Amino acid sequence: MTREQLDALLADSSFAWWEWDVRSNTVRFNERKATMLGYAPGELASRGYQAFTELLHPEDYEKTMDAMRVVLTNRTDLYQTDYRIRAKDGTFRWYMDRGY
Secondary structure, X not given: OOHHHHHHHHHOOOOOOEEEEOOOOEEEEOXXXXXXXXXXXXXXXXXXXXXXXXXXXXXXXXXXXXXXXXXXXXXXXXXXXXXXXXXXXXXXXEEEEEEO
């Protein structure tokens, strides 16, 4: 599958998705990822991965970061975790992330 085909598939998806370029610390995501939390996409776009990790519930932060560390250290290819994340209105919402 080409990058263009993947982008087209994701654009038509009903899922909130994101993609992190670790080297440049840029995060690409569809609008749904931001709007489900009450943010405009531009409010999170330029801040990198921290734009999302700073919103994690304190009790879920280490578990979520551990799930990412396992992938980044090549101990598994699958990233999967459930966590609470703070919406713009201050409430926390449950999310489930899964990807490669």
